[in-house]
Amino acid sequence: MTAKQEQVFDLVAKEVVDSVLEGYNGTIFAYGQTGSGKTFTITGGAEKYTDRGIIPRSVSYVFSEMRKRTDSSYKLSISYLEIYNDDGYDLLDENQCTRNLHDLPKVVHREDTNGNIVLSNLSVHRADSEEDALNLLFIGDTNRVVAETPKHDASTRSHCIFILQIETQKLGSDIKTVSKLHLVDLAGSERVGKTNVEGVLLREARYINQSLHYLEHVIVTLEQKSRGENVFVPYRNSFMTLVLRDSLGGNCKTSMIATASAEEGDLDESVSTFRFAQRVAGIKNEVTKNEQVDPSLIIQRLKQEVAQLKAEIKLLKGSDIERDHLSPEESEECRKIAEEYVEARDPGVRVILSDMLKIHECFFHMKKMIISGKGSHMIENKPSAAENNEEVERLRLLVQQRDNEIAILLNHLNKQKSSVPDNYIQEESTKATDLASKHSVDTATRIRERSIAEGKFTLVNTSIQITAEELQDRNKAFEVFRRSYRKNEAMDENKAILKEKISRAKTLTEMINQARGRIETIKNEIEDLRKENALQGLVDKNNVPLEHPKEEPLKNDLEKAKMVYRNGVIELKDLKSEIERIQKLLKNISEKLQVDFETWLEVMWKQAKVPSAIKDQSVNENLQAFYKARDDIYKRMPN
Numbered sequence: 001m002t003a004k005q006e007q008v009f010d011l012v013a014k015e016v017v018d019s020v021l022e023g024y025n026g027t028i029f030a031y032g033q034t035g036s037g038k039t040f041t042i043t044g045g046a047e048k049y050t051d052r053g054i055i056p057r058s059v060s061y062v063f064s065e066m067r068k069r070t071d072s073s074y075k076l077s078i079s080y081l082e083i084y085n086d087d088g089y090d091l092l093d094e095n096q097c098t099r100n101l102h103d104l105p106k107v108v109h110r111e112d113t114n115g116n117i118v119l120s121n122l123s124v125h126r127a128d129s130e131e132d133a134l135n136l137l138f139i140g141d142t143n144r145v146v147a148e149t150p151k152h153d154a155s156t157r158s159h160c161i162f163i164l165q166i167e168t169q170k171l172g173s174d175i176k177t178v179s180k181l182h183l184v185d186l187a188g189s190e191r192v193g194k195t196n197v198e199g200v201l202l203r204e205a206r207y208i209n210q211s212l213h214y215l216e217h218v219i220v221t222l223e224q225k226s227r228g229e230n231v232f233v234p235y236r237n238s239f240m241t242l243v244l245r246d247s248l249g250g251n252c253k254t255s256m257i258a259t260a261s262a263e264e265g266d267l268d269e270s271v272s273t274f275r276f277a278q279r280v281a282g283i284k285n286e287v288t289k290n291e292q293v294d295p296s297l298i299i300q301r302l303k304q305e306v307a308q309l310k311a312e313i314k315l316l317k318g319s320d321i322e323r324d325h326l327s328p329e330e331s332e333e334c335r336k337i338a339e340e341y342v343e344a345r346d347p348g349v350r351v352i353l354s355d356m357l358k359i360h361e362c363f364f365h366m367k368k369m370i371i372s373g374k375g376s377h378m379i380e381n382k383p384s385a386a387e388n389n390e391e392v393e394r395l396r397l398l399v400q401q402r403d404n405e406i407a408i409l410l411n412h413l414n415k416q417k418s419s420v421p422d423n424y425i426q427e428e429s430t431k432a433t434d435l436a437s438k439h440s441v442d443t444a445t446r447i448r449e450r451s452i453a454e455g456k457f458t459l460v461n462t463s464i465q466i467t468a469e470e471l472q473d474r475n476k477a478f479e480v481f482r483r484s485y486r487k488n489e490a491m492d493e494n495k496a497i498l499k500e501k502i503s504r505a506k507t508l509t510e511m512i513n514q515a516r517g518r519i520e521t522i523k524n525e526i527e528d529l530r531k532e533n534a535l536q537g538l539v540d541k542n543n544v545p546l547e548h549p550k551e552e553p554l555k556n557d558l559e560k561a562k563m564v565y566r567n568g569v570i571e572l573k574d575l576k577s578e579i580e581r582i583q584k585l586l587k588n589i590s591e592k593l594q595v596d597f598e599t600w601l602e603v604m605w606k607q608a609k610v611p612s613a614i615k616d617q618s619v620n621e622n623l624q625a626f627y628k629a630r631d632d633i634y635k636r637m638p639n
């Protein structure tokens with residue numbers, strides 16, 4: 001009774017969830033008397049965060065493991081099924097107006113050619129983040145409460161199955177695994193005789209008892225089978241046993257949680273629950289990984305191999321056209337190839353290039369990326385504490401060595417002027433202009449841009465007006481350059497859009513939280529009304545419990561709040577990816593601005609013959625900043 005939800009998860013669920021991530025099927029189900037805590041264990045309590053049950057904890061665990069396991073890629077999908085009176089219903093229906101159970105799409109089952117049970121009409125929703133998955137759980141649980149029949153108490157009169165499907169693909173492999181985790185909250189195993197119910201309740205209780213009876217039957221025969229007896233397992237007797245067929249005696253790792261009441265009056269029920277659990281514990285399942293060879297991956301790999309071989313043949317034969325430069329399109333294509341290569345998570349990814357010019361071009365772009373630090377995150381590995389200390393020591397020595405080198409360089413700078421003659425830039429600029437007259441304008445520009453990046457010479461930008469005083473102050477010069485920078489306008493516009501989007505995202509988040517809170521409140525109010533009705537024993541002439549007059553307007557409010565919540569979540573998701581795109585764009589522009597500024601300033605200094613003292617002062621400023629940063633690092637270092 002004192003076990004916390006976290007302990008229950010660690011003890012019962014973690015191992016099963018780990019197996020599902022490895023490609024095995026898994027099931028966790030709760031069985032026990034009405035009110036003994038099945039829903040609390042599987043879904044959790046609504047009030048406290050620490051009361052989260054196995055479903056939300058499994059979702060968080062799966063996503064955190066997927067983030068850690070960088071050698072594989074994952075796709076996660078979710079379905080939520082309710083079984084009431086031996087019929088299946090889809091709790092994740094897209095339809096906004098769920099007012100009772102029969103508004104939900106009915107799920108039917110059929111057998112495929114391999115004898116597997118396939119559920120038709122059960123929607124499958126892709127969840128790319130923990131947030132997506134928890135949203136789906138929230139929507140399903142809301143539909144579960146609204147559709148609850150009959151409307152008389154807070155106990156669950158149906159079986160609910162939350163299904164997580166995980167598709168895993170090891171990077172560089174043609175094989176993928178598709179595994180399913182079933183998290184099952186069975187209806188209470190209350191005996192009809194004890195509760196003294198009639199009418200609809202009796203019919204419902206009979207269905208519950210019947211399906212649980214069939215479940216027991218299946219378990220008994222499976223147990224006999226495990227002991228080597230040749231028996232037929234009657235899965236087909238009920239919808240629930242058919243859906244759980246694999247979980248109960250097939251290819252699945254299964255955990256059962258028996259929930260029991262500690263009241264003396266419930267002793268019979270508790271003993272019966274434990275007997276059931278004992279039988280379940282006797283069943284042995286044979287499990288295998290659900291591996292599939294993906295033909296599309298094999299085709300993709302073979303296509304790549306063919307392209308590579310063709311490229312190799314071409315390379316060996318030598319290129320058929322004699323040329324000394326690539327077209328702008330080819331250069332751009334090489335940039336993309338290099339970028340994709342650096343950013344690909346798959347260590348086995350190959351680059352296929354048809355000639356030496358393209359190989360050089362790709363190396364050139366990779367060099368640029370390395371210098372600008374792009375893609376370095378892809379090759380980062382988290383070091384251990386020992387490696388950290390070693391690294392700190394190595395860096396300490398390196399910094400010391402650099403200190404000495406910088407001191408020597410500074411000395412050298414102070415003594416000498418730049419060794420590059422002042423007319424160098426001008427000469428190289430003239431070369432570029434000559435080229436422009438020989439080639440088309442496009443080609444000349446491209447050659448110039450290439451040359452800048454290669455560091456051969458610097459493009460002279462004469463269109464920016466700057467005073468001598470401004471030029472001597474790096475900050476002022478930067479401001480002048482920034483104002484006249486052709487992408488400055490776009491940058492300001494992007495910043496304004498970004499600000500607007502972030503503010504909209506904040507408003508939306510507040511709106512979603514409010515709608516979520518409102519939904520929770522209405523759900524609780526509906527449940528309270530049902531309890532009140534149950535206490536008063538209000539039923540119609542057919543013994544069907546009457547709906548409280550206040551329930552209808554509450555349901556209308558709930559529909560509205562659900563609509564606000566759903567639409568808000570969809571808009572926020574789109575907004576988040578837009579914000580990320582704009583932030584990336586801004587980062588690229590500002591990096592480019594910095595590089596262009598340095599190039600331009602160097603040229604301007606040369607042209608204006610800025611005395612070396614100013615440059616040295618700028619070098620000195622940089623050095624001072626460096627020494628300050630270094631001292632800060634030293635202060636933060638251990639010892």
Ligand SMILES: Nc1ncnc2c1ncn2[C@@H]1O[C@H](COP(=O)(O)OP(=O)(O)OP(=O)(O)O)[C@@H](O)[C@H]1O
Nearest residue numbers: 033034035036037038039040041045155156187188
């Ligand atoms: N471990 C627990 N700690 C605190 N409260 C609990 C715990 N287990 C159950 N409860 C509370 O007991 C009540 C009944 O629990 P719950 O609804 O989970 O039972 P159940 O077995 O799912 O019932 P039913 O079969 O009728 O659906 C709920 O109010 C729940 O919050």
